[in-house]
Amino acid sequence: MLNIQNLQASVDGKEILKGLNLEVKAGEVHAIMGPNGSGKSTLSQVLAGNSAYEVTGGEATFETKNLLDMATEDRAREGVFLAFQYPVEIPGVSNLQFMKTAMNNIRRHQGQDELNAATFMKLAKEKIQQVNLDPSFLKRGVNEGFSGGEKKRNEIMQMLMLEPKLAILDETDSGLDIDALKVVAEGVNALRSPDRAVIMITHYQRLLDYIVPDYVHVLANGKIIKSGGKELALELEAKGYGWLGLSDDEEA
Amino acid sequence: MSNLSTGSKPNTAAKMLSSITFDENTSDLNTRLKSFSQVKKEKLALLSIPTRKTESWKYSAKRLKLADQYPLLSKQTSNYQTSYDLDCHQILISNGIITLSDSEIEGLSVKQFSDLDEAETTQVLSGLIAESDEFPFADINAAQFQNGVFLNVEDNAQIAKPVKIVFEHIGQGMSFPRVFVFVGKSASFELIEELNITANDSSEAFINSVCDITVSENAQLRYIRMNIDQGACKHVGATGVKMLRNARFNSYCMALGSELGRHDLHVKMLEPGAECDLNGVCVTRDRQHYDNHTCIEHIAPHCTSNETYRCIADQQSSIVFNGRIHIHPDAQKSLGSMSNKNLLLSSQAEINSKPELEIYADDVKCAHGTTMGQLDETEVYYLKTRGISAEQAKLMLTLGFVLEVVRSAPIESIADYWEQQLTDILSFEAN
Numbered sequence: 001m002l003n004i005q006n007l008q009a010s011v012d013g014k015e016i017l018k019g020l021n022l023e024v025k026a027g028e029v030h031a032i033m034g035p036n037g038s039g040k041s042t043l044s045q046v047l048a049g050n051s052a053y054e055v056t057g058g059e060a061t062f063e064t065k066n067l068l069d070m071a072t073e074d075r076a077r078e079g080v081f082l083a084f085q086y087p088v089e090i091p092g093v094s095n096l097q098f099m100k101t102a103m104n105n106i107r108r109h110q111g112q113d114e115l116n117a118a119t120f121m122k123l124a125k126e127k128i129q130q131v132n133l134d135p136s137f138l139k140r141g142v143n144e145g146f147s148g149g150e151k152k153r154n155e156i157m158q159m160l161m162l163e164p165k166l167a168i169l170d171e172t173d174s175g176l177d178i179d180a181l182k183v184v185a186e187g188v189n190a191l192r193s194p195d196r197a198v199i200m201i202t203h204y205q206r207l208l209d210y211i212v213p214d215y216v217h218v219l220a221n222g223k224i225i226k227s228g229g230k231e232l233a234l235e236l237e238a239k240g241y242g243w244l245g246l247s248d249d250e251e252a
Numbered sequence: 253m254s255n256l257s258t259g260s261k262p263n264t265a266a267k268m269l270s271s272i273t274f275d276e277n278t279s280d281l282n283t284r285l286k287s288f289s290q291v292k293k294e295k296l297a298l299l300s301i302p303t304r305k306t307e308s309w310k311y312s313a314k315r316l317k318l319a320d321q322y323p324l325l326s327k328q329t330s331n332y333q334t335s336y337d338l339d340c341h342q343i344l345i346s347n348g349i350i351t352l353s354d355s356e357i358e359g360l361s362v363k364q365f366s367d368l369d370e371a372e373t374t375q376v377l378s379g380l381i382a383e384s385d386e387f388p389f390a391d392i393n394a395a396q397f398q399n400g401v402f403l404n405v406e407d408n409a410q411i412a413k414p415v416k417i418v419f420e421h422i423g424q425g426m427s428f429p430r431v432f433v434f435v436g437k438s439a440s441f442e443l444i445e446e447l448n449i450t451a452n453d454s455s456e457a458f459i460n461s462v463c464d465i466t467v468s469e470n471a472q473l474r475y476i477r478m479n480i481d482q483g484a485c486k487h488v489g490a491t492g493v494k495m496l497r498n499a500r501f502n503s504y505c506m507a508l509g510s511e512l513g514r515h516d517l518h519v520k521m522l523e524p525g526a527e528c529d530l531n532g533v534c535v536t537r538d539r540q541h542y543d544n545h546t547c548i549e550h551i552a553p554h555c556t557s558n559e560t561y562r563c564i565a566d567q568q569s570s571i572v573f574n575g576r577i578h579i580h581p582d583a584q585k586s587l588g589s590m591s592n593k594n595l596l597l598s599s600q601a602e603i604n605s606k607p608e609l610e611i612y613a614d615d616v617k618c619a620h621g622t623t624m625g626q627l628d629e630t631e632v633y634y635l636k637t638r639g640i641s642a643e644q645a646k647l648m649l650t651l652g653f654v655l656e657v658v659r660s661a662p663i664e665s666i667a668d669y670w671e672q673q674l675t676d677i678l679s680f681e682a683n
Contacts, residue, residue, distance in 0.1 A: 048637050076639035088634035092652025092659070101648065102638035109639070141656065158638065 001026045001063060001197050002047075002166055008057035008222075009046045016042040018222030019058065024166070027194040031208055031233060032201045034219035035241050040201045041085060043219070044170040048082035049075050062166065076102075077109035079165030083155040083172045090142040095154070098142045099124060099161055106162055127160045130190070132183050149180040156187035167191065168199045173207040185210030205237040220246050280366035281399070284373050292395035299388050308386040311572045311604050312543040315486070315512035319456050325425035332420050332448055335480075336669035340413050340444065345429045346420040348398050359409025359439070365400040365430070372402060376432050379466045382492030386545065387516045389488045393428045393462045400430035403443070405471075407436035414442035414476075414663065421449045421485070424456040431463040435471040435499075442662065444476045447487060454483035455511065461489040467499040469523070474662050477515070479507035480673065482540065486512040493518065495555075498525035504661045505532040506670055508677070509540025509569055516545045521555040521583075531661075532561035533654045535674060536569035536601075543572040550583035550616075559590040562654050564678075565601035576608040577620070583613050590620040595627070595653055650678050 002024040009017040016039045024030050034040050046053045047060065049072030060067040067075060090098070104114040115123070125135050131153040143151050152172050159167055172184055188198060188211050200211065208216070208230060216232040217224045218241075226232065226244060236243070281289070301316065302309035309316075330346040343362065344351040350364050368376065383390040401417060419429040435441050451457045467473045477491065487510065493501055499521075507513055519528050534542050548557045563571045577588045594603040607620040627649050635645035654674055661667040 050633055072633065072636035073639050073641050076637055082637055084634070084637075088630055090631050090634070090649065090652060092654070092656035093648050097648070098635070098638070098640075101640050101644060102635075105639040105641070105644070141652070162638065 002067075002199075003061045004058070005060075006058035007043075007046070007055070007060060009042055009053050009055050011042065011053055015056070016222055017046065020219070020223055022217065022224060024197045024199060026165075026197055028215065029192065029198045029200065029211060029213045031213040031216045032199060032219050032224075033203065033216065033233065033236060035246055038219045039222045040219055041170055044082055044085075044168050044199075044201055047075075047080065047168060048072065073105070074109075076162075076164075077106050081159050081162055081164030081167045083152075083159055083167065083169045085170040085172075085174065087143045087151040087155050089144050089146075091144045093142050094139055095142050096124060096138045099158065102158070103161060123161065127157050130160060131157045131187055133157065148175045149177065152176060153180060153183055156184050160187055160191065163191070165195065166197050166199070168201070170201045171203065172200070173202050173204060181207065182210060205233045208233050218244060220244065282366075282368065282373060284377065285365060285368070288377060289395055289397065292391050295391060296395055299391055302388065308545060308574065311570065312512060312514055312541065315541050318458070322456060322458065323423070323425045325421075325423060325427055328422040330420055331422070331450060332418055336665045338414070338416065338663065338665050340416045343401055343415065343417045344420055345401065345417065347422055348427055348429070350399055350401060357411065359406045360411050360415070360441075361402075361404040361406075362415070363402045363404075365397075365402060365432075368402060372404070375404070375434055376402065376464075379432060379434060379464050379494065380492070381466075381494045381520065382462045382464050382490040382516075382518065384490075384516070384518060384547075387488075387490050389460045390462050390490045390492075393430060393460050396426075396428045397430040398428070400432060403431070403433045405433075405435045405439045405441045407439060407468075409436065409439045409441075411439070411441045414444055416444040416446060418446045418448050419459060419461055421447075421451070421457055421459050423451050424453065426458045426460065429459070429461040431461075433463065433465040433473070435465070435467045435473050437468045438470040439468070440472045442474045442476070444478065444663075444666070446478045447481055447489075449481045449483060449485050449487075451483070451485065454481075454485035457483075457485035459485065459487035459489070461487070463489075463491045465491065465493045465501075467493065467495050467501050469497045469499065472500040473502070475501065475503045476661060476663065476666060477503065477505040477507075478666070478670075479513060479515075481510050482508050484511045486510070488512070488514040490516040490518070493520065493528070495519065495521045495523070495526040495528065497523035499523075499527075501526075501528040502662070503528075503530045504657075505530075505544070506658065506661075507532075507534045507542055507544075508673075509534070509536030509538075509542045509571075511541065513540075513542040514545070515543070516547075518547045518549075519557070520549045520551055521557070522551050524552045524554040526552070527556040528558070530557070530559040530561075531657050533657045533670070534561070534563045534571055535566075535654060535677060536564070536571055537566040537677065538569060539567070540569040541571070543574075545572075545574045547576040547578065548588065550577070550579040550586040550588065550613075553582060553584045553586065553613075555583065556587040557589070559592075560657055561592045562594075562657050563592070563603055563605075564595045564597060564650060564654060565603050566597040568598070568600045570602040570604070573603070573605045574608070575606070575620070576610065577618060579609075579611045579613050579616050579618065581612040584615045586613060586616040586618065588616070588618040592621070593623045593653070595625065595650065597650065647679060651675060
């Protein structure tokens with residue numbers, strides 16, 4: 001589904017990704033771990049199409065298309081979804097209006113009919129309850145005045161509405177209490193299917209107790225330096241990044 | 253009809269008004285109000301019409317361009333139709349003629365100035381507050397008004413339905429609507445002021461309105477002022493508010509532009525514990541112009557003021573926001589905060605924002621912030637990552653910028669109406 005070859009990217013002229021390779025097949029869940037500053041968030045932003053990040057080399061193919069050539073909104077319409085580490089607050093634009101516009105754009109692109117108001121409303125209420133948020137959040141401005149945990153749950157709600165083929169979760173577990181973490185995990189697990197894939201970027205092994213990955217990768221200094229099964233995360237938790245020859249200073 | 257067209261530009265109010273003639277017999281005001289108006293008439297000879305050298309009219313004076321003559325406004329049948337559903341008491345001031353839909357409202361007395369008794373006349377004359385050196389038009393209004401609307405809310409009355417006053421102006425010429433509001437102790441009241449102009453060619457329609465308000469001890473007034481006209485007319489208006497102990501005043505001023513739109517909102521917090529909350533939204537396009545001048549005076553200690561104004565100017569239009577907070581020497585423990593955010597949608601649009609803080613007390617907290625700019629790139633990006641196009645994102649964010657304030661209006665049908673109006677206007681621009 002996603003094939004990344006020798007990806008290089010920089011921010012403000014500083015090289016962050018230095019030749020990253022990753023292959024994600026449909027049905028798989030990949031976890032990417034690594035010390036701070038290793039390039040985890042850069043990877044997610046580059047895949048989502050943030051123009052502040054400059055791709056300086058390599059390629060990324062999504063299904064059969066060149067992902068890096070696509071406009072940000074087209075990537076979303078093709079089925080790529082990024083759950084933000086720091087979701088953006090947009091006062092004045094209601095969650096409902098936001099989701100409706102997003103959903104209808106994606107549906108049109110994929111050749112589906114737009115949802116009528118009643119069907120959309122029913123779906124939105126169902127999904128917001130699935131992430132344990134009160135339906136009144138639908139009428140509020142996007143993430144406006146939401147707590148950290150509420151923002152993360154709102155990201156998962158959007159993911160459940162948009163049903164992406166590839167979901168990238170950028171530290172969605174950071175700052176969550178255990179109940180919120182379970183809600184997030186249940187959301188992701190509900191979406192798991194043979195034709196979807198998930199990339200989870202995380203600092204903590206604890207998320208992986210609830211969403212069991214097929215593969216775990218360690219990203220350091222702009223490259224994936226080690227890959228393995230779910231047991232790699234446990235080993236990292238026990239031994240720290242120092243075990244891989246990385247300085248402990250770089251650790252979270 | 254009018255008589256001045258000598259070619260020389262009028263520069264004093266007296267000259268300007270010499271061009272309009274009134275039928276003196278139509279004034280049914282009592283002697284005291286007539287003599288008040290007469291005093292103002294005599295003052296006009298000394299009153300200058302603002303020029304661009306007048307600081308508070310720097311950006312708007314050129315829009316005044318008063319005609320050499322204004323036709324006499326004729327009495328016309330009202331053709332006002334409301335654009336939104338609202339269960340309210342309606343008062344129409346149509347080319348100066350007042351029509352009251354309900355005169356018997358529990359807890360509220362609604363009268364025309366021509367019917368005021370002695371005590372009420374005293375109330376009106378002692379409650380005048382909208383006049384200021386920066387707004388000579390209030391004096392001109394006083395010199396010219398033929399009648400006015402008097403609203404008196406009794407102590408402790410909670411008026412269930414809002415009162416809506418429509419300033420209707422039909423045809424060309426000048427009109428001078430005048431309103432006086434007194435909210436008694438511990439009473440609660442909602443007032444809507446709506447400007448409605450009908451003219452085939454509105455370029456010589458000039459509306460000069462004044463609203464004087466007193467909010468008594470522990471009383472609350474929510475004031476919605478709507479200006480939906482987008483024609484070539486000119487309108488200048490002043491709202492003066494006098495606040496007594498623990499009074500609450502919340503205003504929501506929503507305006508679209510025209511050739512000249514100007515609103516001066518002046519709030520005086522005269523006794524401790526008063527709290528005001530001023531909200532404004534202004535959206536202009538084409539070559540329109542709108543000027544918001546607000547002044548909040550903290551005269552007594554322990555008063556609080558909050559102000560939020562959002563402006564969007566598109567194409568070659570222009571907007572002024574001039575917000576002053578004046579904290580007097582005795583007004584210790586004042587809290588003041590002012591926020592004015594502006595969005596320019598075109599490189600030829602212009603917004604002049606000027607926060608002014610005058611603080612003469614030392615134990616106060618006062619903050620102001622102004623932003624001027626284009627849309628936030630992070631917000632645009634976030635919307636795009638959800639499949640929303642750049643154009644749609646721009647529209648949603650532009651609307652959101654003003655809807656945040658519009659949605660805070662206390663009457664839902666009015667908020668809905670403005671949301672629809674602004675959606676139409678801004679969508680038109682986006683497509």
